Amino acid sequence: MRTTRSRSTTASGNTLHDDDDDDDTPQTYNFNGVTYHSYEEYVQAKRQRNRDVLASSGLLDAKAAIDNAALEQRAAKAASRGLKRSKASSSSRDNAPVSRRKSTRLQGQPASGMYVEAELAAGKVVVAGGGQYAATAAEFEEEERSKFFNNRVNDGSDLTVKDAIELCDSKWVKEQTVPQAEQFMKQSLTEIASSSSMMLSSFSGKGGSPKSVSGISSGGGGIVITSKNLQDKLNELSVEDADSCVAKVTPERVGIWNVDQYGSAGGEKQDDESSDGVHLFKPFNGAVSSMAWNQGGTSLLAASYDGSVRSFDVEKQVFKEVFATYSDDEMYKDKLGFNCDGGYKSWVQCLELDHRFGSGECFFLSTSEGSVMHVDLRSKGSMTFDKTLSERKINSMSLHRDGNIMATAGLSTVVQLWDVRKMGDKKPKPLAWQNAGKSINSAFFSPSGKRLLTTTMMDHIDILEDAHLSSGLIKAPKTRIKHDNRTGRWLSTFMARWHPATFSGEEIFVSGSMKKPRTIEVFRGDGSLRRELTGDALTAVASRCCFHPSAEKLIVVGGNSSGRLTIAR
Numbered sequence: 001m002r003t004t005r006s007r008s009t010t011a012s013g014n015t016l017h018d019d020d021d022d023d024d025t026p027q028t029y030n031f032n033g034v035t036y037h038s039y040e041e042y043v044q045a046k047r048q049r050n051r052d053v054l055a056s057s058g059l060l061d062a063k064a065a066i067d068n069a070a071l072e073q074r075a076a077k078a079a080s081r082g083l084k085r086s087k088a089s090s091s092s093r094d095n096a097p098v099s100r101r102k103s104t105r106l107q108g109q110p111a112s113g114m115y116v117e118a119e120l121a122a123g124k125v126v127v128a129g130g131g132q133y134a135a136t137a138a139e140f141e142e143e144e145r146s147k148f149f150n151n152r153v154n155d156g157s158d159l160t161v162k163d164a165i166e167l168c169d170s171k172w173v174k175e176q177t178v179p180q181a182e183q184f185m186k187q188s189l190t191e192i193a194s195s196s197s198m199m200l201s202s203f204s205g206k207g208g209s210p211k212s213v214s215g216i217s218s219g220g221g222g223i224v225i226t227s228k229n230l231q232d233k234l235n236e237l238s239v240e241d242a243d244s245c246v247a248k249v250t251p252e253r254v255g256i257w258n259v260d261q262y263g264s265a266g267g268e269k270q271d272d273e274s275s276d277g278v279h280l281f282k283p284f285n286g287a288v289s290s291m292a293w294n295q296g297g298t299s300l301l302a303a304s305y306d307g308s309v310r311s312f313d314v315e316k317q318v319f320k321e322v323f324a325t326y327s328d329d330e331m332y333k334d335k336l337g338f339n340c341d342g343g344y345k346s347w348v349q350c351l352e353l354d355h356r357f358g359s360g361e362c363f364f365l366s367t368s369e370g371s372v373m374h375v376d377l378r379s380k381g382s383m384t385f386d387k388t389l390s391e392r393k394i395n396s397m398s399l400h401r402d403g404n405i406m407a408t409a410g411l412s413t414v415v416q417l418w419d420v421r422k423m424g425d426k427k428p429k430p431l432a433w434q435n436a437g438k439s440i441n442s443a444f445f446s447p448s449g450k451r452l453l454t455t456t457m458m459d460h461i462d463i464l465e466d467a468h469l470s471s472g473l474i475k476a477p478k479t480r481i482k483h484d485n486r487t488g489r490w491l492s493t494f495m496a497r498w499h500p501a502t503f504s505g506e507e508i509f510v511s512g513s514m515k516k517p518r519t520i521e522v523f524r525g526d527g528s529l530r531r532e533l534t535g536d537a538l539t540a541v542a543s544r545c546c547f548h549p550s551a552e553k554l555i556v557v558g559g560n561s562s563g564r565l566t567i568a569r
Helices: 039-057 059-079 090-094 134-146 161-166 177-193
Strands: 007-009 015-017 029-031 034-036 115-119 125-128 199-203 210-212 224-227 237-242 245-250 253-257 278-281 288-293 299-304 308-313 318-324 348-353 362-367 371-376 382-388 394-399 405-410 414-419 432-435 440-445 451-456 460-465 479-482 508-512 519-524 529-535 542-547 556-560 565-568
Touching: 029 039, 034 039, 039 059, 161 177, 161 278, 161 318, 177 253, 177 278, 253 288, 288 348, 299 348, 308 348, 348 394, 362 394, 362 405, 371 394, 405 440, 414 440, 508 542, 508 556, 519 556
Parallel strands: 007 029, 199 245, 394 440
Antiparallel strands: 007 015, 029 034, 115 125, 199 237, 210 224, 224 565, 245 253, 253 278, 288 299, 299 308, 308 318, 348 362, 362 371, 371 382, 394 405, 405 414, 414 432, 440 451, 451 460, 460 479, 508 519, 519 529, 542 556, 556 565
């Protein structure tokens, strides 16, 4: 027979073990001087002791008081939720209730007779009929007609210098802005345009004030002038003939920067709030996509995303609309650009002067829809052709020096060469083409016409020789330069540009670079690197670069996507 181990507990509750395993004494538990014959009774005694200690400490009463206060606070917040109902005044209680609104049918009245006659694009409708809303409909129609096509600045009327300045944001227009600009445009710019020893250059970015900066290394020294705080992405950059004036085309604004007269007006230095020689104009409501001076420097042509082209006449001092695209609405049938607008997905991407006519009265336009137009403003003005040459946007056009062959390039990933004399055909066909693999930023003929320079997103700069004499597929370029062209989303793309004339007896071209420190690269016509421009003045990637046409001294202009323009000469 198995015996039960005898246990006892001390006053502190510790169990005492009997070393004698054969002791048959019943198991008991002692706690606080009381003997318990079962473990359950012993445990209950300890729990009761703990409850008594907690109650005597006062903690339970404190917890109950806190809980009650919290409940009262919640109840007060709940009572204040929602809108408070104000007491109605005696006068409002006496007023009769407002009658329920009823339609004319329920009221037994005849209908107004208005109805939707036609549904137009963009959710617009044509309302017809009479009745009490007839005047409102007429006013709405008048308001719609008062808005200029594509939200342009006006109906195509000329803009004076003052008009174009006052259309700019107020932060660009100071007390002396208009008088200073009018004086410069009438006197200095006219003298610059008539002088062969001066420089007119142009680019796309946003306008600000110039600041002289030194510290650029080109292997041969030189002077560097920069214009900063232009505040937007650079789109286009070109240089014509001047030496002390820079014209720039910006999103929605055109600017003229008097470089060599920086910080002075009439021989006196201006204060910090002056224009510093920069004069801004806003002849467009849409972003300006490209611009070009005519050969004589007497007019500046600019094209905008709103589909209009304006020419600033240096002599007449006006921004004149020379061309604009319109829809197929009958009200525009007398316009030169009738039925040339393709909707909100269509805009003018590139403007290229027809160098066969140096006056600037003839030019080519490419669109985002892949079409190319030739506009002839001589006599009464006409459109020589309007042909779709690509299924996608055309980024650039270049006319060969013979005036017959034109190169186009864009998102179609193909460089195509066309005979402009055959654009009258129902469906023109390219004479030759080269597949680039990815989209093409630009394709430009050299001054001699022997070379065709293309900048592609395949990280190549290709040089094709005698492309204008080729037919069919051009399998490979004569020279291919490995060049990082991945500028990304926030930087303007690279567009390598030729020197407008041969320099030191050779053809050269310039391009921006992704190298660090920031660099502008100048190449020979055979693709070899001729010179690198770098230094403190180049603070960011110079996305768009070009040359001054002078064959006597090398002048390079570069602009970055932060709107900083650098001139090295």
